[in-house]
Amino acid sequence: MNGKKVFLALLVVFLGFWMFQDPHGFAVSAKDLAGGVWDALTVVFTGLIRFFRELR
Numbered sequence: 001m002n003g004k005k006v007f008l009a010l011l012v013v014f015l016g017f018w019m020f021q022d023p024h025g026f027a028v029s030a031k032d033l034a035g036g037v038w039d040a041l042t043v044v045f046t047g048l049i050r051f052f053r054e055l056r
Helices: 001-022 022-053
Strands: none
Touching: 001 022
């Protein structure tokens, strides 16, 4: 079995275990992660928009 497949399988098992043992904690963590990703993407795309506006 490939190392990436083993890692992916362990990750899925860990996330599944966490989801069933502490669903509220899992949901809070997922919400915080999604919020952080959204904020990072907002910063990146705002910077890109400013960059391309300055090229004009």
